Amino acid sequence: MAHALDEPLISVVIPCYNHAHFLAEAIESVRAQSYPRIEIVVVDDGSTDQTAEVARRYPGLRYLRQRNQGLAAARNAGLHASTGRYLVFLDADDRLLPGALHAGRECLQEHPSCAFAFGRYRWIAADGAVLPELPEDRPRPPDAYQAFLEGNYVAMHSTALFRREALFQVGGFDARLRECEDYDLYLRLTRTRPVAEHSALLAEYRQHGSNMSAHAPRMLGTVLRVLRAQRDHVVGNPAYAASYRKGVGAWRDYYGEQMLREVRRCVRERQWGDARRTLGALWRLCGARIPNVLLLYALPPKLRSALRRLRQRAARSADLAVEPR
Template sequence: MLKLVSVIIPCYNQAKFLREAIESVLYQEHPRFELIVVDDGSTDETSDVAASYDRVRLIRQSNRGLAGARNRGLAASCGEYVTFLDSDDRLLPGALEIGSRQLDLNQEWAFVYGRYRYIDVNGAPLPQGQQGSVSVEDCGDSYEEMLVRNFIGMHGTVMYRREVLERLYGFDETFMVCEDYELYLRICRQFPIGKHDNLVAEYRLHAESLSRDSSLMLKSAIRALHLQRQFIKGKEQYQKAYEAGIRGWRELYGERVVEEIRCRFRDYGYLGLVQSLGRLFVLLRYYPQGIIDHGCRKIRCTFMEKLI
């Protein structure tokens, strides 16, 4: 018998995209799935949209954040396999069938992930094309590679075994973002994972996405890595991967924070710097070299532009 797949959509004030997310699941041809929408304290029409579909089970709760909403949906679900779809993203046809078939064929995998593509705010595909990075076969050790970077990219491409999620107690609710990366690290440290090469989901790029908060992403990604330190002591290959990961996250999001500060100063002058104090403190703690190497130079150039 085909195993039941639970699809959980957490939603916080994303009613304008939710209908597309729901219908991308309802159009799946897999014969056994349940769809749960968790309204995480929304003040828009999220609950009304979800309640308009007979096949959707709606759960309302006060705001607990993305990790808390996912955990609530997991607790209410029944499927042996579980997929989490963000409310502004979409599954592509065949996603559930492909994921469940891969887990059926590879009983040792804790989860399987696939490829995705970017779409714009209106749902049109962007020219970046197909995404999906290093496969488990390519990187050899998924934990080592995950320490270096989050090679999965889009959470909606992942299908989990429920027993693994329950064994690890789900998502860490102290994370506002990067809760998926933190979970991947815990899973990859203890279980094998797998990848397929099918395009199964669409990732929407828009200004309201939490991943646009570079300061928060920088803090959270580095914190997720810091939690691994006790497990990599004395293991040289993992320590090197960890150090590479710290450098990578600092450079990726640290540079974005520097640019955000520069833009605020360009647009608002010293008021912009005052408004960016929180970002400056994040840089001082997590990416001080960025201030020395790039931040002062960029801000100084912007200052000279304003004088001219």
């Protein structure tokens, strides 16, 4: 076995915004890795809780603080402050499993042309208990860029181990994005380089009420903008164009279902203003992919007229906003 000093350094960047109550678990999960050479960089994105106090309990850890700029900017700050040849970006409320870095490093050794390698994850509850179900595997095209046009097949960002030079070649994360910055990065990386996938279980994704993915209208609007930025790269390639359209539909279905549940919740609780706003976002972003009969069945009469008006407006504009030119 190679001496530990012969192994390349892996930097684990942990952005944190008001997740001090989870941060120690994230740090401890990195310290428990079987891989011998690790650098931990915690980026405090303007937290108002005890994030600094938690981070400073750990000697040797690099702690950076910046004004609140969002997850993408925090990850970029960690990228620039780090020194490792490889990087993992671990959210402060999640955990790595002990063999995660070793498995990713081995995979990239076997695939030297790949920009990053990723594996599997499992869900945990807010208290850290492992949840019984595993995320579903989905079939995908063999071409990495085509696969990511259809959806975010990494799903949990902390399972990805990146080559440092690959991140700098594409300029890191787009700090203008407040969500979906990981998906945008995968699309930009895979336009020019392959990626590697392996079957090792690497990380634990915590499910709790403050996850950003709970905000379906905002998430859907952003992911459609991210996909729309790829239009010039799919024109002239029928396979890419078909996967682009499939991805647009899949994202609308995924977040549209979440918005439909929110509309029904608002109706049950008689929150008519919130129901109308969510309904407006549903039709503006999802258009004809929403099953009209189910919506009409779910809504009381006082919202049906609003639904019909929104449908008429959405039918004229929603599809034009995201389809390839």
